[in-house]
Amino acid sequence: xxxxxxxxxxxxxxxxxxxxxxxxxxxxxxxxxxxxxxxxxxxxxxxxxxxxxxxxxxxxxxxxxxxxxxxxxxxxxxxxxxxxxxxxxxxxxx
Amino acid sequence: xxxxxxxxxxxxxxxxxxxxxxxxxxxxxxxxxxxxxxxxxxxxxxxxxxxxxxxxxxxxxxxxxxxxxxxxxxxxxxxxxxxxxxxxxxxxxx
DNA sequence: CTTTAAATATCGATTATCCGATACAATTAC
DNA sequence: GTAATTGTATCGGATAATCGATATTTAAAG
Numbered sequence: 001x002x003x004x005x006x007x008x009x010x011x012x013x014x015x016x017x018x019x020x021x022x023x024x025x026x027x028x029x030x031x032x033x034x035x036x037x038x039x040x041x042x043x044x045x046x047x048x049x050x051x052x053x054x055x056x057x058x059x060x061x062x063x064x065x066x067x068x069x070x071x072x073x074x075x076x077x078x079x080x081x082x083x084x085x086x087x088x089x090x091x092x093x094x
Numbered sequence: 095x096x097x098x099x100x101x102x103x104x105x106x107x108x109x110x111x112x113x114x115x116x117x118x119x120x121x122x123x124x125x126x127x128x129x130x131x132x133x134x135x136x137x138x139x140x141x142x143x144x145x146x147x148x149x150x151x152x153x154x155x156x157x158x159x160x161x162x163x164x165x166x167x168x169x170x171x172x173x174x175x176x177x178x179x180x181x182x183x184x185x186x187x188x
Numbered sequence: 189c190t191t192t193a194a195a196t197a198t199c200g201a202t203t204a205t206c207c208g209a210t211a212c213a214a215t216t217a218c
Numbered sequence: 219g220t221a222a223t224t225g226t227a228t229c230g231g232a233t234a235a236t237c238g239a240t241a242t243t244t245a246a247a248g
Contacts, residue, residue, distance in 0.1 A: 001095070001098035001099045001102065001204090001205070001206095002204085002205055002206065002233070002234050002235080003234075004095035004098055004234090004235090005095045005234075005235060005236090006234085008095065008175070008176075011182065014185075015178075019195080019196090020195070020196065020197090021194080021195055021196085024195095030174055030175045030176075030177060031171065031174070031175050032171070032174070035235090035236075035237090036236070036237050036238065036239095037195085037196070037197070037198090037237095037238095038197090038198080038199080038200095038235095038236070038237060038238070038239085039235065039236050039237075040196095041195095041196065041197050041198080042197085042198080042234095042235090043234085043235080044196095044197095045197085045198095046234090059195080059196075059244095072186070075182060075185065075186040076186060077125065077126070078182070079182075079183060079186060080124055080125070080126070081102070081124045081125050082102075082124075083124060084109075085179065088105065088169060088172070088173075089173060091108075091169065092166070092169040092170060092173060095234085095235065095236095096203070096204050096205080096234080096235055096236065097204070098204090098205090099204075099205060099206090100204085100205095113225080113226090114225075114226065114227090115224080115225055115226080118225095129205090129206075129207090130206070130207050130208065130209095131207095131208090131225085131226070131227070131228090132206075132207060132208070132209085132227090132228080132229080132230095133205065133206050133207070134226095135226065135227055135228080136204095136205090136227090136228080137204085137205080138226095138227095139227085139228095140204090153225080153226070
């Protein structure tokens with residue numbers, strides 16, 4: 001299950017181009033806790049280094065073409081891994 | 095995103111009591127690759143040590159009461175983290 | 189302009205996830 | 219009942235995810 005943080009970050013940036021701080025805020029909204037700078041910036045650096053994210057002058061990240069491809073692949077494995085996600089959801093609703 | 099493998103294993107065992115080998119097979123079905131023994135058994139040991147799983151004479155794992163509580167908590171954070179899962183799904187269907 | 193505050197970045201340490209190799213145990217096949 | 223296979227387990231090493239501390243850069247306030 002390694003690579004899930006990267007996957008989620010790709011997804012967030014896909015929805016809207018964001019700065020590191022905005023990504024951290026969004027992760028806080030979702031996970032209940034703001035990731036520390038030591039979590040977020042190294043991942044962003046790695047993703048940029050891997051050619052999946054690009055960054056503009058105002059430090060705003062966006063997906064590259066490779067990033068979009070990678071996100072697509074991650075989405076496929078995600079839904080295959082959690083193939084019974086509806087069952088998981090209804091289980092929770094009890 | 096640490097703890098996702100444990101979460102998935104709790105979910106699988108919740109659906110059906112299983113041995114380590116069965117869990118490995120199910121993970122292969124979902125993720126496309128069978129986890130190596132060096133992945134699966136340490137996690138199982140940890141989960142057992144944390145009182146989330148119990149194991150019977152025939153090495154079949156089942157959830158403890160604490161394991162069920164833990165699974166429930168994980169389910170909640172999972173669906174909060176992936177709150178836009180339907181959007182993710184439809185994005186993939188293009 | 190300087191001070192303050194916020195965002196970006198790096199560092200060292202810890203835990204989770206992962207592999208392949210090896211070892212040991214239990215089951216199945218002859 | 220031994221031999222081969224399968225399942226269980228541990229080990230060492232790698233990478234990802236995480237923190238908190240610190241440092242640096244950038245932006246805002248005064």
